[in-house]
Amino acid sequence: MEAVFLTFILMLSIFLGFELIAKVPATLHTPLMSGANAISGITVVGALLSAGSGHGEISGLLGAVAVALAMINVVGGYMVTDRMLAMFKKKETPDASTGGKR
Amino acid sequence: MIPEDIALQQLINGTYIIAAFLFIFGLKMLGKPDTAKRGNLLSAIGMLVAIVVTLLAREILSYQWIIMAAIVGAVIGALTARMVAMTSMPELVALFNGSGGLASLVVGWAALYSTGNSTFTVFTIFLAILIGGVTFTGSLVAWGKLSEVMPSGAIVFGAQRIVNGILLLALIYVGAMLCLNPSTSSPEFYAVIVLSLLFGVMVVIPIGGADMPVVISLLNSYSGLAACAAGFAINNIILIVAGSLVGAAGLILTNIMCKAMNRSLANVLFSGFGAVKTATKVEGEVKPIVAEDAFLILEAASNVAFVPGYGMAVAQAQHVVRELGELLEANGCEVSYAIHPVAGRMPGHMNVLLAEANVPYDQLIEMDEINPRIENVDVAVVIGANDVVNPAAREDENSPIYGMPIINVDKARTVFVLKRSMASGFSGVDNPLFFGDNTRMLFGDAKASISSVIAEFKT
Numbered sequence: 001m002e003a004v005f006l007t008f009i010l011m012l013s014i015f016l017g018f019e020l021i022a023k024v025p026a027t028l029h030t031p032l033m034s035g036a037n038a039i040s041g042i043t044v045v046g047a048l049l050s051a052g053s054g055h056g057e058i059s060g061l062l063g064a065v066a067v068a069l070a071m072i073n074v075v076g077g078y079m080v081t082d083r084m085l086a087m088f089k090k091k092e093t094p095d096a097s098t099g100g101k102r
Numbered sequence: 103m104i105p106e107d108i109a110l111q112q113l114i115n116g117t118y119i120i121a122a123f124l125f126i127f128g129l130k131m132l133g134k135p136d137t138a139k140r141g142n143l144l145s146a147i148g149m150l151v152a153i154v155v156t157l158l159a160r161e162i163l164s165y166q167w168i169i170m171a172a173i174v175g176a177v178i179g180a181l182t183a184r185m186v187a188m189t190s191m192p193e194l195v196a197l198f199n200g201s202g203g204l205a206s207l208v209v210g211w212a213a214l215y216s217t218g219n220s221t222f223t224v225f226t227i228f229l230a231i232l233i234g235g236v237t238f239t240g241s242l243v244a245w246g247k248l249s250e251v252m253p254s255g256a257i258v259f260g261a262q263r264i265v266n267g268i269l270l271l272a273l274i275y276v277g278a279m280l281c282l283n284p285s286t287s288s289p290e291f292y293a294v295i296v297l298s299l300l301f302g303v304m305v306v307i308p309i310g311g312a313d314m315p316v317v318i319s320l321l322n323s324y325s326g327l328a329a330c331a332a333g334f335a336i337n338n339i340i341l342i343v344a345g346s347l348v349g350a351a352g353l354i355l356t357n358i359m360c361k362a363m364n365r366s367l368a369n370v371l372f373s374g375f376g377a378v379k380t381a382t383k384v385e386g387e388v389k390p391i392v393a394e395d396a397f398l399i400l401e402a403a404s405n406v407a408f409v410p411g412y413g414m415a416v417a418q419a420q421h422v423v424r425e426l427g428e429l430l431e432a433n434g435c436e437v438s439y440a441i442h443p444v445a446g447r448m449p450g451h452m453n454v455l456l457a458e459a460n461v462p463y464d465q466l467i468e469m470d471e472i473n474p475r476i477e478n479v480d481v482a483v484v485i486g487a488n489d490v491v492n493p494a495a496r497e498d499e500n501s502p503i504y505g506m507p508i509i510n511v512d513k514a515r516t517v518f519v520l521k522r523s524m525a526s527g528f529s530g531v532d533n534p535l536f537f538g539d540n541t542r543m544l545f546g547d548a549k550a551s552i553s554s555v556i557a558e559f560k561t
Contacts, residue, residue, distance in 0.1 A: 003222050006333075009339060009342055013342065013346035013347050014349065015350070017346060018353075018354055020133065021129070021133070021350070021351040025133075025135070026449075027135060027457075028134075028135060028138060028450065029358075029443075029453070030453065030454045031450070031454070032129075032351070032450075033319060033351075033352070033449055033450070034191075034195050035142050035145060036129065036326070036347075036351045037198055037199055037322050037325065037348070038146070038149070038198075039145060039344050039347065040325040040328075042149065043202060043205045043209055043341060044153060045341060046206075046209040046213075046329075046332045046335075046336050046341050047205055047208070047209050047212075048156050048162065048168060049159060049338070050213060050336070051168045051171065052159075052163050053161050053212075058215065059215035064170070064171040066204075066205045066206075066208035067172050068172070068174045068178075069208065070175065070201070071175025071176045071178075071179060072198065073199070073325075074175075074176075075180050075183070076180065076183040076194075077179070077202075078149070079180055079183035080183040080191070080195075081142045082139065082143070083184075084188075085139040087188075087454070088135055088463050089457070089460065089463065090462055090463065090464060091464050
């Protein structure tokens with residue numbers, strides 16, 4: 001039953017993903033990709049659970065390695081996306097020279 | 103389970119719903135330029151929420167290692183995200199992708215140590231290792247090609263399909279053996295890891311540099327699917343939801359990239375580009391031009407479109423391009439930047455570079471928008487782009503890129519092509535554009551060429 005339930009969730013999430021991304025303008029393709037990439041670092045949650053689970057030393061060590069790797073993906077991914085998005089600006093209107101650019 | 107444990111588990115799962123909501127909403131906001139920055143922040147908060155609530159889980163017995171590992175990972179990620187140049191963004195995305203994939207592989211591996219796994223669970227562990235492994239080595243190869251640590255062209259050899267076929271069969275066999283007899287010490291288990299890693303290398307090496315946008319977005323999709331498989335392996339809902347969202351998003355992007363090249367995904371993956379060179383040989387005379395003459399034409403123009411390609415990234419010419427654009431605008435000229443969906447080495451590569459140079463995003467226009475009014479463009483300035491403006495894609499049925507939608511710069515009144523030399527483009531296809539009557543070649547480094555045109559403007 002559990003497997004069926006999880007597969008059901010999988011199916012709905014995939015459809016949702018398709019719907020969310022289908023109409024994104026080309027300008028945002030890179031930040032979108034790297035932002036999505038950061039989300040795929042969610043595997044850090046699984047890594048945390050196995051790192052602390054006490055299924056034995058090897059399992060714990062593997063978990064810790066996975067935590068470090070996934071954190072690179074998460075922190076790096078979000079930061080670099082933010083850095084890119086900070087550069088995207090609209091054309092400045094002449095009267096709004098100070099602030100209000102975003 | 104004792105009642106407190108059940109309550110705690112419910113709290114954790116309930117909080118995962120909030121995290122999932124933040125991811126979904128964040129992704130939605132990432133799709134619009136005005137809200138993208140907040141969307142990314144929202145999704146980062148979702149990640150933080152998911153991580154913090156997971157730390158409460160009763161399964162976690164010791165925090166020492168976890169905290170150390172998390173700090174090490176976060177510092178490495180933050181430093182690289184900060185320091186890397188915008189032009190090397192494709193490589194960086196590939197590396198982050200790879201580390202996420204490897205993490206999923208290791209999570210799958212560790213899950214095999216817990217006792218009482220059902221066959222279905224072992225099968226998902228196998229999938230997590232397989233997809234995670236392919237993502238990891240595939241991303242490494244992509245990184246190698248993008249940063250030119252290794253040759254960026256397609257690496258093809260005769261028996262490639264046979265080797266890949268055998269590899270795939272072997273993977274299915276060891277995967278089945280692992281499912282029947284799950285053990286972390288069996289040779290089959292190690293074979294799964296090694297073969298998955300090898301498979302990742304084999305699928306990416308035959309793909310040439312010009313097809314990289316497809317590969318990068320596909321690997322992005324894989325890293326999501328790997329997390330998703332790891333979620334099944336450890337029965338964790340947030341991994342499944344977030345992983346499949348990313349998987350689907352990556353597939354959509356991959357599809358957009360494939361459409362932009364008029365090729366099927368299978369064609370990109372299995373046929374090394376440029377392997378067949380039967381295109382009609384183009385002959386003719388190229389008409390070179392010097393910066394002074396280019397300046398005179400540009401000064402008289404009232405509508406200029408820049409068409410950038412990978413060469414602009416290589417020459418780091420985005421800043422001088424923007425400067426020239428501003429000078430032209432001050433001169434009363436209408437300036438736009440026409441960007442082909444697969445220009446560069448990742449989806450949206452050119453947009454990021456031009457944004458870095460402070461070009462407002464409303465001046466960046468897509469192929470479908472420029473083509474209907476290309477006849478009204480006085481000068482189309484092609485900077486380091488080749489295949490995406492090659493009229494052979496429209497006219498020459500024998501050309502390997504025949505059918506690919508292009509920006510029809512050859513129909514503009516005048517075309518300037520900034521090019522280092524007469525070598526053919528990445529795909530090794532000849533470009534009749536260079537021999538067109540209305541084409542002028544401005545040879546040399548793109549940055550230097552544009553700088554000298556700017557110098558003319560200022561005198």
